[in-house]
Every structure is written in structure tokens, then in C-alpha cells.
Amino acid sequence: MTRVLVVDDDTQLARALRINLRARQYDVDLAPDGATALTVAARFPPDLVILDLGLPDMDGVEVVHALRGWSSVPILVLSARGAQAEKVTALDAGADDYVTKPFGMDELLARIRSALRRSAPSDTDPVIRTEAFTIDLATKRLTTDEGEVRLTPTEWHLLEILVRNPNKLVSQRHLLQEVWGPAYETETNYLRVYIAQLRRKLEPDPSRPRHLLTEPGMGYRFEP
Amino acid sequence: MTRVLVVDDDTQLARALRINLRARQYDVDLAPDGATALTVAARFPPDLVILDLGLPDMDGVEVVHALRGWSSVPILVLSARGAQAEKVTALDAGADDYVTKPFGMDELLARIRSALRRSAPSDTDPVIRTEAFTIDLATKRLTTDEGEVRLTPTEWHLLEILVRNPNKLVSQRHLLQEVWGPAYETETNYLRVYIAQLRRKLEPDPSRPRHLLTEPGMGYRFEP
DNA sequence: TGCGGGCGTCAAGCGGGCGTCAAGATCGCT
DNA sequence: AGCGATCTTGACGCCCGCTTGACGCCCGCA
Numbered sequence: 195m196t197r198v199l200v201v202d203d204d205t206q207l208a209r210a211l212r213i214n215l216r217a218r219q220y221d222v223d224l225a226p227d228g229a230t231a232l233t234v235a236a237r238f239p240p241d242l243v244i245l246d247l248g249l250p251d252m253d254g255v256e257v258v259h260a261l262r263g264w265s266s267v268p269i270l271v272l273s274a275r276g277a278q279a280e281k282v283t284a285l286d287a288g289a290d291d292y293v294t295k296p297f298g299m300d301e302l303l304a305r306i307r308s309a310l311r312r313s314a315p316s317d318t319d320p321v322i323r324t325e326a327f328t329i330d331l332a333t334k335r336l337t338t339d340e341g342e343v344r345l346t347p348t349e350w351h352l353l354e355i356l357v358r359n360p361n362k363l364v365s366q367r368h369l370l371q372e373v374w375g376p377a378y379e380t381e382t383n384y385l386r387v388y389i390a391q392l393r394r395k396l397e398p399d400p401s402r403p404r405h406l407l408t409e410p411g412m413g414y415r416f417e418p
Numbered sequence: 419m420t421r422v423l424v425v426d427d428d429t430q431l432a433r434a435l436r437i438n439l440r441a442r443q444y445d446v447d448l449a450p451d452g453a454t455a456l457t458v459a460a461r462f463p464p465d466l467v468i469l470d471l472g473l474p475d476m477d478g479v480e481v482v483h484a485l486r487g488w489s490s491v492p493i494l495v496l497s498a499r500g501a502q503a504e505k506v507t508a509l510d511a512g513a514d515d516y517v518t519k520p521f522g523m524d525e526l527l528a529r530i531r532s533a534l535r536r537s538a539p540s541d542t543d544p545v546i547r548t549e550a551f552t553i554d555l556a557t558k559r560l561t562t563d564e565g566e567v568r569l570t571p572t573e574w575h576l577l578e579i580l581v582r583n584p585n586k587l588v589s590q591r592h593l594l595q596e597v598w599g600p601a602y603e604t605e606t607n608y609l610r611v612y613i614a615q616l617r618r619k620l621e622p623d624p625s626r627p628r629h630l631l632t633e634p635g636m637g638y639r640f641e642p
Numbered sequence: 643t644g645c646g647g648g649c650g651t652c653a654a655g656c657g658g659g660c661g662t663c664a665a666g667a668t669c670g671c672t
Numbered sequence: 673a674g675c676g677a678t679c680t681t682g683a684c685g686c687c688c689g690c691t692t693g694a695c696g697c698c699c700g701c702a
Binding site: 382383385386387389390393401408410411 | 647648649650651652
Binding site: 384387410 | 693
């Protein structure tokens with residue numbers, strides 16, 4: 195998970211940030227002052243730092259300098275002071291962005307996403323592995339022990355839905371609606387044909403499926 | 419020298435920016451609207467783009483999208499509108515920073531330095547080699563065993579998108595949108611013609627492509 | 643034990659996607 | 673204005689993937 199270090203002595207704001215970040219699936223560390231921030235950052239290197247300039251023990255710019263000494267982690271500076279000179283020194287010290295309080299939470303989150311996107315361009319590779327085959331959803335590639343396998347568009351569409359809901363039962367209705375459209379909700383024979391094709395292409399023993407399972411009368415399930 | 423592309427229809431502001439940037443030893447290109455911006459960016463790839471959202475011909479966010487289709491150049495957005503939603507969409511479209519007018523020149527310059535500092539180290543040499551040909555994206559040169567090959571602008575645009583996503587399936591929709599614009603999303607015959615031309619120019623055996631592969635019904639893929 | 647519905651399998655047809663070619667239309671340069 | 677390069681557009685044939693129907697099997701149920 196993405197780890198964010200929030201450095202702020204304003205417990206009110208820090209808590210608000212933590213709640214919002216947690217809700218977005220970020221892992222959040224808190225540090226109330228510069229010294230702890232540097233210790234925590236060294237011990238648990240974060241993927242992003244949110245740094246309030248107004249710290250009790252040291253100048254925020256000092257913290258930026260110290261971090262930049264050994265890390266290139268994105269640093270997003272918060273400050274109540276909006277003076278230009280302030281911003282210039284912080285940015286030139288190595289900060290990546292500078293947001294003036296009060297700020298909107300949505301904007302801050304967008305800036306966080308932007309900073310993270312830059313630092314980790316090829317970070318999330320949605321690759322699913324089973325003992326029999328490997329699926330790369332980004333590049334649309336599928337490999338088995340026998341080598342690479344080609345899937346038709348419909349086969350991909352179907353497989354993708356199942357794979358994105360691992361271990362979960364997906365109803366026939368849902369599959370049909372997603373792949374063929376709402377008008378085909380009852381054409382279960384399509385599913386039979388295509389599930390069979392998928393099994394033939396990627397199950398070691400197509401007649402005894404281990405990953406693409408049928409739940410009679412209900413739907414299908416992908417088991418990794 | 420560092421090349422900055424300024425996209426703004428406000429000639430007053432554009433001129434002010436140019437003067438200030440020139441004074442800091444930046445090379446400055448100007449574009450008054452989105453269309454010229456994209457053309458210029460394709461012809462003379464900048465190291466940074468300063469983009470005013472209020473353009474006469476198209477939405478600024480469209481420009482961000484189009485650029486991100488083939489380039490990872492830092493984009494710094496300017497806007498008179500300070501609404502949060504505005505910022506969020508621009509940043510999520512791929513912009514790196516968002517500055518609200520009126521802004522201080524010193525701050526803008528500091529943000530420019532910050533953006534350039536980040537992109538500087540990750541400046542990978544844009545040369546792609548395969549057994550059959552070599553592509554230099556910076557100088558727009560393409561050589562095969564037979565010697566140097568000339569490509570038309572459209573051919574370049576298409577090839578560039580594919581080459582920047584090696585091994586990845588790029589959908590027909592995406593290619594059409596990036597090269598010909600959103601209105602051509604369904605004109606797949608364009609792709610057929612141009613992919614064929616590219617193959618004829620750089621595949622050893624155009625009828626059996628090894629690097630520009632078709633994924634029937636889905637799109638195309640570049641394999642190094 | 644006989645019946646019926648849901649599922650898996652197979653194969654035939656046919657429509658659409660793809661590659662190819664070439665003739666206009668358009669653009670840009672001289 | 674004229675010319676060449678480039679882009680657009682249309683036509684054609686081939687092949688693949690989607691659709692569709694038939695059939696057999698298994699299981700639950702009467």
C-alpha cells in the first residue's frame with residue numbers, strides 16, 4: 195500500500211488528513227515535529243510526505259533539506275503563510291508542491307495523486323497469477339506453461355470481469371449484461387460457449403476446471 | 419537549452435512570460451491555441467509546458483490529455499478559475515501543477531524549477547532498438563538495415579504512441595483519438611492504412627509483422 | 643425409473659474486421 | 673500557379689470470430 199507521512203503539529207488538521215487518506219486506501223504515518231518526521235521517514239520510508247512548514251522544533255525548510263539529503267520522495271508542503279518568498283525557498287529546497295492553507299481536501303488529494311503518479315510511473319502492474327497461467331490486464335497478455343495464448347475480444351471481456359472479482363460468484367445476468375449488453379440477459383448459451391473456450395485455452399484439464407468454476411444455476415467464479 | 423512551450427491566448431501575459439523565461443536562459447515557444455500547441459509540441463518537443471486553461475479553440479484539459487497520449491513532459495496549468503473541481507480534473511488528466519491567476523512571477527519560476535528538477539534525472543534517452551530498426555524519438559530519425567527511412571507526420575505520431583507503450587496493447591479507440599482527434603474514434607480504416615504503411619517501411623517482411631502486431635478486434639501492439 | 647432442465651460440446655453460416663490497392667482531394671512549397 | 677508529398681476515401685477479397693442450433697450428459701425430482 196502507498197505510505198504517506200503527515201508532518202504537522204496541528205492535531206486537528208493531522209487527524210482530518212489521516213481520515214481522508216485512510217479512506218483512499220493510503221497508509222498514514224503521523225509526526226508532530228521535524229525530528230520525529232526524520233526518524234520515522236528513515237525507519238519507514240514513505241512514498242509521499244505532506245509537510246506543514248510551521249513546526250515547533252525546526253523550520254520546515256530544514257526538514258525538506260534533510261530529507262533531500264538521502265531521499266527523492268515527493269514532498270508536498272502545507273503552509274498558512276502565503277508569501278511568495280516563502281514558497282520559493284521551500285520549492286527550491288526540494289519541495290515538489292506548495293499548498294496554502296486553507297485548502298480544499300479534494301484539491302490536496304488531486305495534488306497527491308499527481309505527485310505519486312510522477313514518482314511511480316510503472317508501479318501498479320495488474321498481474322494475476324495462478325499455477326496454470328498468468329494474466330496481465332495492462333498489456334492484455336496471457337501465458338500458460340505451453341506459451342502465450344491469444345484471446346478474442348469477447349473472451350478477454352468475459353475473463354476480465356471474472357478475474358477482477360477473484361473468489362467471488364458472478365451471476366450469469368451480470369456477465370451477460372457487461373459483455374453482450376442488457377438485451378442479452380437471458381442468453382445463457384453464450385456463456386456456456388465462451389466459458390468452454392476459455393477453459394480450453396487456459397485450464398490444464400478443460401473438463402475438470404480448477405480456476406473457472408461453474409456454480410450451477412447461479413453463475414461463475416474465478417479461483418486463483 | 420531548456421525548451422518551454424507557453425500556451426496562452428492572452429498575448430499580454432504570454433509576452434511577459436517569454437521575457438521572464440528568456441532572462442532565465444530558457445528557450446521559449448509560444449502557441450495561442452490548443453491546436454497549434456499540439457503541433458508545435460510534436461515538432462519541437464518541449465521540456466516543460468505552461469498551459470492556460472482558457473483557450474479559444476478547445477478545452478485545456480483536452481490538450482493535457484492529448485499531450486499525455488505520447489509525452490510525459492511536465493505540464494504546469496494556469497487558470498483564472500480557482501474552483502476546486504477545475505483543479506482536480508486538470509491534475510487528474512495528467513497536469514503536474516496548477517497555478518491560479520493572478521500569480522507571482524517568482525513563485526511560478528520556482529514551480530518551473532521544481533518541475534524541471536524532477537524530470538531531469540528521469541530523462542531516459544529516447545532511443546528504441548529492435549533487430550530490424552532503430553528509432554530516435556528526440557531527433558525523429560528512423561534507420562533500418564537498408565538505411566534511413568522517412569516517415570510522414572501522421573506515421574510518426576502513430577508509431578510514437580505505440581513505441582512509448584512497448585509490449586502493451588493500445589486500443590484502436592485510443593490511437594484514433596490521439597492521432598486524428600476524438601471525432602474519428604470509429605474510422606478504423608485510417609489505422610489499417612497507416613499501420614500497413616509503417617509495416618512496409620520498417621518490417622523486414624511486411625506481410626508477417628514481428629514488431630507492429632495486430633490484435634484483432636482490439637488494437638495494436640509494439641513488440642521490441 | 644422416467645422426465646426435464648441446466649450445462650458442456652461441436653460445427654456450420656455468415657457478417658464484420660483486416661489487409662491491400664489505387665484513385666481523388668488537400669496541403670505546402672517553390 | 674504548378675507540382676509533389678501527404679492525407680482521405682472507396683472497393684474488394686479473405687479470414688476469423690460471433691452467432692446459432694443440435695445433441696448428449698448429468699443431476700434433481702416425481
